[in-house]
Amino acid sequence: MNAKLSPRLVLGAFLALLAAAPLFLSPFSVTLLNYIGLYAMVSLGLVLLTGVGGLTSFGQAAFVGLGAYTTAALTTMTSLPGWLAWIGASPWLTLLAGLLLTAAVALLLGSLTLRLSGHFLPLGTMAWGISLYFLFGTSESLGGHSGLTGIPPISLFGIVLDTGEKIFYLIWAFLLAAVLTTQNLLDSREGRAIRALKGGIVMAEAMGVNTSRSRMVIFLIAALHACASGWLYAHMQRFVNPTPFGLNIGIEYLFMAVIGGAGHVWGALVGAGVITLLKQWLQDILPKLLGQAGNFEVIVFGLMMILVLQRARGGLWPLLRRLVPVRVDNKHIDESAEALPRRTPPKAGELILEARKVTRKFGGLVANNNMSLEVKAGEILALIGPNGAGKSTMFNQLSGVDTPTSGEVLFMGQPVAGKDSRDIARMGMSRTFQHVKLLPTMSVLENVAIGAHLRGDKGVLSSAWRLDRAEEARLLKEAARQIERVGLGEFMHAEAGSLALGQQRILEIARALCADPCLLLLDEPAAGLRHKEKQALGDLLRKLRGEGLATLIVEHDMDFVMNLVDRVVVMEFGQKIAEGLPDEIQKDPAVLEAYLGGVE
Amino acid sequence: MEFPIALMLVQDGITNGAIYALLALALVLVFAVTRVIFIPQGEFVAYGALTLAMLQAGTVPTTLWLLVGLGVAVTAVDGVPALRAGRPGRLLGVAGWNLAYPLGLAALLSILPLQSLPQLAQVALALAIVVPMGPQMYRLVYQPIASAPILILLIVSVAAHLTMVGMGLLFFGAEGQRTPAFSDAVLDLGPLMVPGQTLVIVAVSLTLIVALFQFFERTLYGKALRATAMNRVGARLMGISPSLAGKLTFFLAAFIGALSGVLIAPITTVYYDTGFLIALKGFVAAIIGGLGSYPLAALGALLVGQLESFSSFWASAYKEVIVFTLIIPVLLWRSLNSRHVEEEE
Numbered sequence: 046m047n048a049k050l051s052p053r054l055v056l057g058a059f060l061a062l063l064a065a066a067p068l069f070l071s072p073f074s075v076t077l078l079n080y081i082g083l084y085a086m087v088s089l090g091l092v093l094l095t096g097v098g099g100l101t102s103f104g105q106a107a108f109v110g111l112g113a114y115t116t117a118a119l120t121t122m123t124s125l126p127g128w129l130a131w132i133g134a135s136p137w138l139t140l141l142a143g144l145l146l147t148a149a150v151a152l153l154l155g156s157l158t159l160r161l162s163g164h165f166l167p168l169g170t171m172a173w174g175i176s177l178y179f180l181f182g183t184s185e186s187l188g189g190h191s192g193l194t195g196i197p198p199i200s201l202f203g204i205v206l207d208t209g210e211k212i213f214y215l216i217w218a219f220l221l222a223a224v225l226t227t228q229n230l231l232d233s234r235e236g237r238a239i240r241a242l243k244g245g246i247v248m249a250e251a252m253g254v255n256t257s258r259s260r261m262v263i264f265l266i267a268a269l270h271a272c273a274s275g276w277l278y279a280h281m282q283r284f285v286n287p288t289p290f291g292l293n294i295g296i297e298y299l300f301m302a303v304i305g306g307a308g309h310v311w312g313a314l315v316g317a318g319v320i321t322l323l324k325q326w327l328q329d330i331l332p333k334l335l336g337q338a339g340n341f342e343v344i345v346f347g348l349m350m351i352l353v354l355q356r357a358r359g360g361l362w363p364l365l366r367r368l369v370p371v372r373v374d375n376k377h378i379d380e381s382a383e384a385l386p387r388r389t390p391p392k393a394g395e396l397i398l399e400a401r402k403v404t405r406k407f408g409g410l411v412a413n414n415n416m417s418l419e420v421k422a423g424e425i426l427a428l429i430g431p432n433g434a435g436k437s438t439m440f441n442q443l444s445g446v447d448t449p450t451s452g453e454v455l456f457m458g459q460p461v462a463g464k465d466s467r468d469i470a471r472m473g474m475s476r477t478f479q480h481v482k483l484l485p486t487m488s489v490l491e492n493v494a495i496g497a498h499l500r501g502d503k504g505v506l507s508s509a510w511r512l513d514r515a516e517e518a519r520l521l522k523e524a525a526r527q528i529e530r531v532g533l534g535e536f537m538h539a540e541a542g543s544l545a546l547g548q549q550r551i552l553e554i555a556r557a558l559c560a561d562p563c564l565l566l567l568d569e570p571a572a573g574l575r576h577k578e579k580q581a582l583g584d585l586l587r588k589l590r591g592e593g594l595a596t597l598i599v600e601h602d603m604d605f606v607m608n609l610v611d612r613v614v615v616m617e618f619g620q621k622i623a624e625g626l627p628d629e630i631q632k633d634p635a636v637l638e639a640y641l642g643g644v645e
Numbered sequence: 646m647e648f649p650i651a652l653m654l655v656q657d658g659i660t661n662g663a664i665y666a667l668l669a670l671a672l673v674l675v676f677a678v679t680r681v682i683f684i685p686q687g688e689f690v691a692y693g694a695l696t697l698a699m700l701q702a703g704t705v706p707t708t709l710w711l712l713v714g715l716g717v718a719v720t721a722v723d724g725v726p727a728l729r730a731g732r733p734g735r736l737l738g739v740a741g742w743n744l745a746y747p748l749g750l751a752a753l754l755s756i757l758p759l760q761s762l763p764q765l766a767q768v769a770l771a772l773a774i775v776v777p778m779g780p781q782m783y784r785l786v787y788q789p790i791a792s793a794p795i796l797i798l799l800i801v802s803v804a805a806h807l808t809m810v811g812m813g814l815l816f817f818g819a820e821g822q823r824t825p826a827f828s829d830a831v832l833d834l835g836p837l838m839v840p841g842q843t844l845v846i847v848a849v850s851l852t853l854i855v856a857l858f859q860f861f862e863r864t865l866y867g868k869a870l871r872a873t874a875m876n877r878v879g880a881r882l883m884g885i886s887p888s889l890a891g892k893l894t895f896f897l898a899a900f901i902g903a904l905s906g907v908l909i910a911p912i913t914t915v916y917y918d919t920g921f922l923i924a925l926k927g928f929v930a931a932i933i934g935g936l937g938s939y940p941l942a943a944l945g946a947l948l949v950g951q952l953e954s955f956s957s958f959w960a961s962a963y964k965e966v967i968v969f970t971l972i973i974p975v976l977l978w979r980s981l982n983s984r985h986v987e988e989e990e
Contacts, residue, residue: 095796095800099794099796100796101796101799101800103803156980157973157976157977157980158976158980160980161976161979161980164682164795164796164799164936165932165976165979167796167799168682168928168932168972169972169973169976171925172925172929172969172970172972172973173969175922175925175965175969176965176966176969176970179963179965179966180963180966183962183963183966293807296803296807299800299803300804303800335815337815337818339811339814339815339819340811340814341811341814341815342811343807343808343810343811344807344808344811344812344815346804346807346808347804347805347806347807347808347809347811348804348808350800350801350804351786351801351804351805351808354790354793354797354800354801354804355789355790355801358797
């Protein structure tokens with residue numbers, strides 16, 4: 046028997062406790078819970094952005110302020126122009142207005158900074174946070190530093206939510222919806238793309254993921270969560286002023302996410318709870334202790350953050366999880382799911398990849414000189430050569446990572462130059478990497494499923510609301526099929542990082558196959574493999590050849606290459622020195638000289 | 646706008662711009678060598694200015710106790726392993742810098758007639774208290790996570806910034822301070838009256854920039870820092886210790902920060918949290934230079950100074966908003982000129 050608790054049971058108990066909370070807690074405690082809910086919603090966005098996506102924002106408080114001020118201004122101002130005034134009739138309309146405005150700002154900020162390296166987004170949001178705070182404070186029409194009062198309460202199905210106990214349920218319903226949709230999103234095709242942002246951008250792009258778009262998506266989601274929290278805040282407090290939307294509060298939100306555990310959706314809740322309660326307590330005790338009034342809790346928070354980041358970067362959530370033994374279920378693979386559609390395979394012998402007189406110079410160094418080669422459907426071509434021969438450069442030209450100085454590379458009759466990795470992936474070229482690129486904390490199944498990214502099309506919203514399950518089942522079934530096919534079936538649910546290097550290479554092949562390619566580019570696939578594994582890999586590649594796949598292998602292992610491939614191209618000093626059948630190559634005097642040195 | 650007013654605004658802009666330039670240079674330097682985005686730079690400005698103000702008021706600056714505290718912490722962190730490794734010599738060195746120096750300074754401060762010292766001596770004492778906190782901070786906060794991703798270093802920077810602001814409030818109180826000018830002389834240039842303080846600021850900034858340039862071009866340590874900035878691993882293989890490079894960089898940054906604080910204290914009232922806004926303008930300048938180019942950062946600083954001074958004339962309430970939103974067109978321009986999304990390190 047499994048002694049661990051089922052996740053549903055734990056969640057159910059938590060929800061029951063939560064629902065009953067206003068019945069037995071004091072109004073003050075309920076207010077505190079309301080704040081925790083509001084803060085957790087903002088830090089949930091930061092979990093997605095920072096913990097999962099590897100980006101961050103210090104301007105979340107400003108997005109909260111945008112939500113709060115939009116609804117405050119629209120519902121209280123009497124002198125609004127007619128085309129705006131009707132929105133103020135209901136807080137639900139102003140929520141929509143706030144979300145739209147926030148989305149516009151986030152899109153603008155995101156499009157400015159997301160193309161730059163990771164640290165420009167936080168710096169941009171920092172400047173944006175400060176600017177908006179000053180704007181709220183100085184704008185006469187927004188009430189300056191004293192703010193706006195008289196905001197109406199929200200009504201829902203005729204119930205006016207005018208007390209802390211009543212709005213409590215709305216706040217927590219919003220938060221739980223946000224947590225669940227975020228959790229759903231992360232467990233989907235789009236979610237895998239988002240999780241690939243942290244340390245897997247080159248790989249994800251090669252699998253057809255638009256990583257810039259994924260970055261933008263999580264920045265938008267984080268901003269919208271913050272905006273919704275601000276809307277709730279304004280209607281709970283019934284007044285707004287600039288103070289809770291300053292940069293310091295924006296930083297506090299980030300602290301909540303990091304201290305709670307930036308990698309987990311529930312970490313946001315833990316962080317918001319810990320920081321809110323701790324702040325309450327510190328604000329009580331520190332002024333007495335230090336003999337003066339002021340925000341001294343930031344000293345404690347700051348030091349806490351530094352310690353957490355130095356000692357326990359995962360935050361509190363992983364520590365908490367160890368205390369409550371919740372079962373972790375393996376992903377279910379639905380054998381009855383319909384198989385994914387496949388591309389029409391090219392006819393045997395059809396020309397798939399062609400390099401014509403490719404030359405690549407780096408300054409004065411000619412890395413590839415006048416290189417030509419062809420790969421046809423249903424054959425395996427090996428590109429070999431001693432170290433420094435220019436194989437990797439050639440590989441980059443073929444896969445479109447780099448552009449030749451002169452000459453061209455044609456894939457399925459179309460030039461590769463100028464296309465980005467995503468387009469090339471879509472055309473049916475799939476590759477592995479010389480230095481294995483996978484997401485070590487994700488399971489083998491999920492890693493392989495990234496390869497099928499282009500074979501699905503369900504977006505963020507369908508993922509968040511679980512409308513993608515049919516497609517997801519098909520994607521996972523395909524991933525599982527490829528994993529079985531390469532012989533990694535027993536590791537299906539293991540963390541990819543726990544595999545041996547050789548197995549990780551095989552995983553990469555499964556991932557590449559998941560894209561249903563017509564050309565497979567393998568960069569040293571046999572390196573690090575044991576004898577049996579090499580045999581299995583050879584068998585697999587022969588089988589794929591039989592199915593009409595074109596394969597190009599860059600490899601060092603001569604035994605492996607000579608027993609497997611149809612033709613060999615040998616490079617030295619950036620040039621082709623020989624081409625032909627494996628047997629011919631093994632006797633070729635130029636090749637022998639390149640590998641073994643000349644006869645003195 | 647009349648011409649003399651415009652001239653005055655330009656002059657104001659240059660004065661502030663010179664300070665922003667110094668800060669921007671320090672920010673670029675710290676980022677290049679350690680990959681730390683040094684948000685707490687501004688706190689060194691405030692600490693420098695307010696420590697000087699306390700000295701001039703004749704009290705022993707409360708920041709001294711922070712120096713002692715940090716010294717004890719560094720001694721504990723570095724001394725214990727040294728002792729375990731049986732290297733008492735190293736322990737002595739650590740304790741010398743981190744315990745003996747602050748305590749000696751404390752003794753000196755309690756003997757000296759602080760209020761009646763010449764101004765330059767007061768400035769030297771203020772710097773002697775604040776600047777060593779830079780390397781201490783590197784040792785305690787950044788060195789343990791020196792190889793972490795930029796993002797983590799940035800979040801740690803922000804945490805350190807908040808901590809220092811909180812401590813600033815504790816040390817200096819909520820009251821702002823202004824120190825007497827270094828020079829009461831006024832240079833009369835026709836329509837323009839240039840106060841001596843402006844000249845001091847511009848002269849000191851220029852001298853410092855030239856000195857830094859010489860340091861990086863001529864000295865071994867300067868070259869070591871440049872090497873680390875260019876290629877961290879390569880520099881390390883050549884025997885340049887990353888922690889030494891880090892401490893040295895933070896020493897320079899703290900020195901530039903505290904000196905900037907001392908320079909602006911006579912022209913603006915400095916509060917415990919003023920430093921952040923000042924440093925952030927240095928940041929805008931540094932970002933104009935893409936956090937990588939010294940000359941562009943310095944030019945950016947002059948631009949920020951001018952923008953701030955003119956917007957304070959036309960729309961003083963929106964001065965900060967205008968300066969910080971300048972970052973948006975800059976980012977746009979950078980973004981349009983950048984190529985692909987790069988893999989994070």
